[in-house]
Amino acid sequence: MAGPRVLIFHRPARADDAPLARLLAEARLRLAEQQAGLFGRLGAKVVFVHGAAGSFGERLADAAPRGGGIVVLGSGAVPRLSVADARRLIDVAAGGGRHGLTNNRYSSDVCAISDAAVLTGVPPLPSDNALPRWLEERAAFSVGELSGRDRLALDIDTPQDIALWALAPGAPSWTRTIVAEHGLAIPRLAELRALAGDAYAELMLFGRAGSTTLRWLERNVRCRVRLLAEERGLRAATPLAIGEPAGRRPPRPPRATLGLLLDARGPSSLGEVVGELADGAILDSRVLLAHRLGPDESGWPAAADRYASDLLQPELVADPWLRALTISAAESDRPIVLGAHTLVGPGVRLLLRGARDGADGPGRAAPERG
Numbered sequence: 001m002a003g004p005r006v007l008i009f010h011r012p013a014r015a016d017d018a019p020l021a022r023l024l025a026e027a028r029l030r031l032a033e034q035q036a037g038l039f040g041r042l043g044a045k046v047v048f049v050h051g052a053a054g055s056f057g058e059r060l061a062d063a064a065p066r067g068g069g070i071v072v073l074g075s076g077a078v079p080r081l082s083v084a085d086a087r088r089l090i091d092v093a094a095g096g097g098r099h100g101l102t103n104n105r106y107s108s109d110v111c112a113i114s115d116a117a118v119l120t121g122v123p124p125l126p127s128d129n130a131l132p133r134w135l136e137e138r139a140a141f142s143v144g145e146l147s148g149r150d151r152l153a154l155d156i157d158t159p160q161d162i163a164l165w166a167l168a169p170g171a172p173s174w175t176r177t178i179v180a181e182h183g184l185a186i187p188r189l190a191e192l193r194a195l196a197g198d199a200y201a202e203l204m205l206f207g208r209a210g211s212t213t214l215r216w217l218e219r220n221v222r223c224r225v226r227l228l229a230e231e232r233g234l235r236a237a238t239p240l241a242i243g244e245p246a247g248r249r250p251p252r253p254p255r256a257t258l259g260l261l262l263d264a265r266g267p268s269s270l271g272e273v274v275g276e277l278a279d280g281a282i283l284d285s286r287v288l289l290a291h292r293l294g295p296d297e298s299g300w301p302a303a304a305d306r307y308a309s310d311l312l313q314p315e316l317v318a319d320p321w322l323r324a325l326t327i328s329a330a331e332s333d334r335p336i337v338l339g340a341h342t343l344v345g346p347g348v349r350l351l352l353r354g355a356r357d358g359a360d361g362p363g364r365a366a367p368e369r370g
Helices: 019-042 056-063 083-093 117-119 128-137 159-166 173-181 189-196 210-219 256-266 268-279 286-292 303-310 321-330 344-353
Strands: 005-008 046-051 072-074 099-102 110-113 142-145 202-207 225-229 278-283 335-341
Touching: 005 019, 005 056, 019 046, 019 072, 019 083, 019 159, 046 056, 046 321, 056 117, 056 128, 056 278, 072 083, 072 128, 072 335, 083 210, 083 286, 099 128, 099 159, 110 117, 110 128, 110 256, 117 286, 128 142, 142 321, 159 303, 159 344, 189 202, 202 268, 210 225, 210 344, 225 256, 225 286, 256 286, 268 278, 268 321, 268 335, 278 286, 286 303, 286 321, 286 335, 303 321, 321 335
Parallel strands: 005 046, 005 072, 099 142, 202 225, 202 278, 278 335
Antiparallel strands: 072 110, 099 110
C-alpha cells in the first residue's frame, strides 16, 4: 500500500526579484529538497507545488488529492524536523478517521491530514498558518500537536531566518556558508548577548512572543526582561478559519503599544524610545507594519525592503517610513534587532544561547527542550 502524499508548496525565484528575495527562494528550495528526501525515505510520495497565484487555500484545494492522507508544508517550514517528527506526521496522515497533526495549531507550518477529501471545501485561507484551526473549528477534525513545539517553530520566511537557523545546534554547514558569503549575520549579536548576560541591564522584547519564550528567558538570561506580547495569531485568526458569529462586530484592526508611540513621535524616534525603556531590544517589525498599514501584507513595503531592514541595511530600503525606522535602529547606541515572528519566537533562544554565563558572573543555562 502506497504511503500518504506530501505536498510541499514552493514559490520559485523570479527574474525581477531583489537579490535577497532570490537568495531566500534558493535556500527554501534547498531545505524543501532535504525535507522531501526525509519523507521519501519513510515511504511517502512527495509532490512539489510551484507558483504563488491565488491564496494558499485555493492552491491547496487545487493540489490536494480527493482521498487518502496528506501532509502539507511550505518550502521554508520546520527546518529542525526530525525523523521521529516526520514519522508521526505520516502515521496520522495514513491513520484514517478525521485527525490532524501540526507543529502549532494556532500558527501552523506543517500539517498532516488523515482525509484529504475535506480539502475540497477549504476556504481561500491567506496562508497555511490557519489550516489546523479551520480543520478543528469548521471541519470537525481532531488536531494534535507534535512535541518540541518551540524547536519546530523555526521557519525560514526571511533571509534573517537563515542566519537564525545557522545558530541552531545541528544546522547544516551550508547555512553558515550562505550567512558568511551573503552578509546575513545577525546585526549586533555580540552586544545583545553581552546585554543578556548583565544582571544590571534590561532587554525589551516586542511582538508575537509568548509565555514559553518568557519562561525560557527567565531561566537563561541574567538581565531583566520587558516583554510586550502583541498581536499573537495575527496571521492565523482569520474569520475564514474560525467563523464569524452572527451579530458580532468586526474584529478590531491590529494595534500595538510601541506603534502608538511611533505614531506620535515618528519612526526616527525608535532608538530614543527603546533607550527610555531598556538597554536593547528585539523587535517584531511586522507587528509595527500591521499596526500602521493593516494585516494584509500586500499593502506593506516590499518584501525586499523588509528583508534589508532586518539586516539593518537602510540603504537598500525604499519605503521612507521603514527606512527611517531602520536608520534609527542601526544608529542607536543600544543594540536593536528588527525581524519577524521567528526572531521574537524561537529566534530568541538561538540569539541568546549561553547568555546566562554573562559578564558579571557564571550561571548554568537550562538545556534546550523539544
